[in-house]
Amino acid sequence: MTVADIDELRGRSDVLGIDALLSAEERATRDRVRAFVDEHIRPNIADWFASAHFPVEISREFGRLGVLGMHLKGYGCPGRSAVEYGLAALELEAGDSGLRTFVSVQGSLAMSSIHRWGSEEQKQQWLPGMAAGEIIGSFGLTEPTAGSDPSSMKTYARRDGDDWILTGAKRWIGLAPIAQLTVVWAQTDDGIRGFIVPTDSPGYEAITLEPKLSMRASIQAELHFDDIRLPASAMLPGAKGLRGPFSALNEARYGIIWGVLGAARDSYEAALRYSLERTQFDKPIAGFQLTQQKLVDMVLEIQKGALLALHTGRLKDAGTLDPVQISVGKLNNTREAIKIAREARTILGGNGVLIEHSPIRHAANLESVRTYEGTDEVHTLILGQHLTGIGAFR
Known part of the structure; x- marks a missing residue:
């Protein structure tokens, strides 16, 4: 079946004419991401899924496509609308949920946390590289015994002079084994706080969870924090509590x-x-x-x-x-x-x-x-x- 045939069938399926509710700019964003998926993901995804392979090099390609931190403004982020980001997510997941999840973990979880709650220094240090796909981030909230109830998390950060000492574990953390940083949420004497934790920190361990029968073209891990020493500047200053x-x-x-x-x-x-x-x-x-x-x-x-x-x-x-x-x-x-x-x-x-x-x-x-x-x-x-x-x- 030709591309023209597929487009014609897709047009028939829009029975309500929803496409007409989109602006020209929104349609252009959608079509650009759709073309990327057709060229880079569809020809490969069956093999990636079968071999449980995540193509790390796609991170920079996503950066060039402008879908990392897509809805965020400044610091090298694309600054697109929520609807444009949604359309991009739709087209990416038409290729594979795991690859759309990469964009979500990077942009909606890790980058959004830094963008909204981080210091100016943290934003300048991390966001431009993350938007370009040169730095990969992950987001550590869920724990082995705290999934739907994050308020019961056991991961703890205690003060030691001007530093923090982080201890605990997280589970089902997307991208962690290939990330350069993880935004970790931990209990403290002052409530739940967020920390930017470089993944090369002594005491940081990421164990890939496998084999999986779902999200095979994606990476999830269990994290262990063994008395990781963090400077005061690692805390996200704007975030307190859940x-x-x-x-x-x-x-x-x-x-x-x-x-x-x-x-x-x-x-x-x-x-x-x-x-x-x-x-x-x-x-x-x-x-x-x-x-x-x-x-x-x-x-x-x-x-x-x-x-x-x-x-x-x-x-x-x-x-x-x-x-x-x-x-x-x-x-x-x-x-x-x-x-x-x-x-x-x-x-x-x-x-x-x-x-x-x-x-x-x-x-x-x-x-x-x-x-x-x-x-x-x-x-x-x-x-x-x-x-x-x-x-x-x-």
């Missing part, structure tokens, strides 16, 4: 609202192309009622999810987005994307379990996306508390 890490989590959750739509769209398009080319009982399987119902159901959810993402993005650009609205998008779009990837796989039949076909890869990746940055259960309880006024976390 407000610091939660502000970064909300940035990442926002990107997920868009990103998972890319995985859903790519799964749908793979199923549509296959159904038009696969002949059974003397006609393409796209001509059978059950197949058409599956395709229609997928498009309905993708279109509704796109409207939700776009509305959320417009609110974010206007400065009026509430965190509970982010929970709506993360919960709904991730949940529906998993259903779409699984249903798309059924249209491919037995061939759908081969790694060359994207729906089963997306379905596996989305299990991780569904879990990180707040599980379904956490976002359900956030919304439940909003609706009833009663917290159900404890």
